[in-house]
Amino acid sequence: MTSDAQPLSGLEATLSVSLGRLELDAALTIGPGEVVALLGPNGAGKTTLVRALAGLESRAVGRVVLNATVLADTETGVFVAPEHRRLGVVFQHLALFEHMDITENVAFGLRATGSRKSAARDRALRWLRTVGLDDQASARPGALSGGQRQRVALARALAADPRALLLDEPLAALDVRTRLDIRRELRQHLVDTGLPALVVTHDPVDAHVLADRVVVMEAGRIVQYGTLADLGAHPRTAYVADLVGVNLVEGRLRGEVLTTPAGADVHGTRTDDAVTTGEPRPGLAAVHPRAVAIYREMPHGSPRNCWATTVVTVDSRADRSRVVLGGPLALTAEITTAALADLDLRPGDEVWAVAKATEVRLYPG
Amino acid sequence: MNRQGRRARTIPIPIAVLATVAVAFFALPVLGLMARAPWGDVWSILTSDSALIALRLSLWTSGWATVLSVVFGVPLAWVLARSTIPGRAPLRALCTLSMVLPPVAAGVALFAALGRRGLVGQFLYDWFDIRLPFSTAGVVLAQTFVAMPFLVITVDAALRQTDTAAEQAARTLGAGPWYTFRRVTLPAIRPALVAGAVLAWARALGEFGATITFAGSFPGTTQTLPLAVYQALETEPGQAIVLALLLIAISFTVLVSLRHRWLGGGLAPGEPAP
Numbered sequence: 001m002t003s004d005a006q007p008l009s010g011l012e013a014t015l016s017v018s019l020g021r022l023e024l025d026a027a028l029t030i031g032p033g034e035v036v037a038l039l040g041p042n043g044a045g046k047t048t049l050v051r052a053l054a055g056l057e058s059r060a061v062g063r064v065v066l067n068a069t070v071l072a073d074t075e076t077g078v079f080v081a082p083e084h085r086r087l088g089v090v091f092q093h094l095a096l097f098e099h100m101d102i103t104e105n106v107a108f109g110l111r112a113t114g115s116r117k118s119a120a121r122d123r124a125l126r127w128l129r130t131v132g133l134d135d136q137a138s139a140r141p142g143a144l145s146g147g148q149r150q151r152v153a154l155a156r157a158l159a160a161d162p163r164a165l166l167l168d169e170p171l172a173a174l175d176v177r178t179r180l181d182i183r184r185e186l187r188q189h190l191v192d193t194g195l196p197a198l199v200v201t202h203d204p205v206d207a208h209v210l211a212d213r214v215v216v217m218e219a220g221r222i223v224q225y226g227t228l229a230d231l232g233a234h235p236r237t238a239y240v241a242d243l244v245g246v247n248l249v250e251g252r253l254r255g256e257v258l259t260t261p262a263g264a265d266v267h268g269t270r271t272d273d274a275v276t277t278g279e280p281r282p283g284l285a286a287v288h289p290r291a292v293a294i295y296r297e298m299p300h301g302s303p304r305n306c307w308a309t310t311v312v313t314v315d316s317r318a319d320r321s322r323v324v325l326g327g328p329l330a331l332t333a334e335i336t337t338a339a340l341a342d343l344d345l346r347p348g349d350e351v352w353a354v355a356k357a358t359e360v361r362l363y364p365g
Numbered sequence: 366m367n368r369q370g371r372r373a374r375t376i377p378i379p380i381a382v383l384a385t386v387a388v389a390f391f392a393l394p395v396l397g398l399m400a401r402a403p404w405g406d407v408w409s410i411l412t413s414d415s416a417l418i419a420l421r422l423s424l425w426t427s428g429w430a431t432v433l434s435v436v437f438g439v440p441l442a443w444v445l446a447r448s449t450i451p452g453r454a455p456l457r458a459l460c461t462l463s464m465v466l467p468p469v470a471a472g473v474a475l476f477a478a479l480g481r482r483g484l485v486g487q488f489l490y491d492w493f494d495i496r497l498p499f500s501t502a503g504v505v506l507a508q509t510f511v512a513m514p515f516l517v518i519t520v521d522a523a524l525r526q527t528d529t530a531a532e533q534a535a536r537t538l539g540a541g542p543w544y545t546f547r548r549v550t551l552p553a554i555r556p557a558l559v560a561g562a563v564l565a566w567a568r569a570l571g572e573f574g575a576t577i578t579f580a581g582s583f584p585g586t587t588q589t590l591p592l593a594v595y596q597a598l599e600t601e602p603g604q605a606i607v608l609a610l611l612l613i614a615i616s617f618t619v620l621v622s623l624r625h626r627w628l629g630g631g632l633a634p635g636e637p638a639p
Binding site: 051054055056081082083084085086087088089091093095096097098099100108109111112113156157160 | 528530531533534535536537538539540541544548549552553555
């Protein structure tokens, strides 16, 4: 796609933005052809990061390098204007040009950079064909469905021949059905273009389908990165644990025991090499809800992890049920609905929660 | 939003009485004009030389005042709405001051600035032999002075209401600020621009105080329609009434045509274009 002689080293950025309510401070690297999902709760600064990368955030401080070209560097005073960054951006609310038809929308980038009208139009039509909208070429964006508008926004960004893509919640505005189609198409376009891409989302499934790697941002900081499997194995924060659906327990770690502030001991298996026996250090324990069993009576054989807890809520979904437990240890257990019926659990019931130490991963926090 | 409930609601009697007086207050002068108008002579009055000269001059000067208001007012509105320069609030007050200024004061102020002995006017006269007071150009300036704020506040409001996301999208697609302004911002505010221009034009057309103070009332060069009405009132009241009705008809048409845009309180961004 690119004819530049310079090496394709991808996108590297170290940015901080102070917005009062949000102190963003993040470093990010996206390799050539790599798709990175930026996950995070609302208000974490995901959109601000995208805007800062695109050069639209005047208060951003730091350095942005795309394929060895410095786009911004506060220290040396470099600041490439948004129109010269060659970053294809799909905005959260798409920001289509409502007063133009969709061909003019897609041709806009080419026209703006000096292409002749007919040439720009031809290329725009080709992109519309690629996203399956060539039969609507003269429609205004307002006449299209959400999915079609999403395709126009993507085609518009790609038609400008960008060197990297920034997609801010590209699937958020779509209904469930359209979302699946567009997600699949988007994955294909990302593979086809081979551009480094950052996809902002708060849906781990989107991240799984679209991205090679995940970066998690909370309150302006990047709290964790890696593959979704990495995140599932060693969630660093309650948000990440929630995202990947595992229980996360915080406490102080000593050897293969983690003690919670409430005094509960969690036995597990260290996943790091540095097994310490000295002073307790802050640590985390991760356990999948399916590894948590529930008993009415204290089980025999005295398992090492056996906690007295209280049922908070019960949520049944087909053959699996999730039981949220409180007490000295807040845990979610996933049991079969048949087991739930046997146990006859109600909120407020006092039960025993059990987890095998081999199913509990312990690591420094 | 219960329409029936709203319709069934009775108007309290004191409110009904006072509101009726208010309506009568606005309606009676128009009715008075219509009652006193020499209807048989309307055509001959409207096509008389003096009326045609004043009408032509009014259209010419108000047209130019509108052009000047758009050319300078849109950039001014953009600065007020979008830039981050300090002191925008006092700047906005300064640039819309003439909306609330007595027009005669505006005329005196223009004299002080652009008159033959004025702050700038003396140099215009000494160096370029340009004399603005008592000239047609002076009429255009007086009209622009009072009319441009109408365009500025309309476009300023539209710019502040318009989402800047489309403009930012344009930038990321490779469009510079000027291209973005022309191809994205201007089309988005076009309805407000049209409304503001029509309002400015109507204000310029009706301009009286600043014009007569700064430019005088010379038939053919500075005597616009409102000035002609004023002068005719003493000598030919019939002509004054007919020309006054003409001005009222024009203003009324403008207000009705802009009802949704101006009186309705603004425009929806992304309003479907025809």
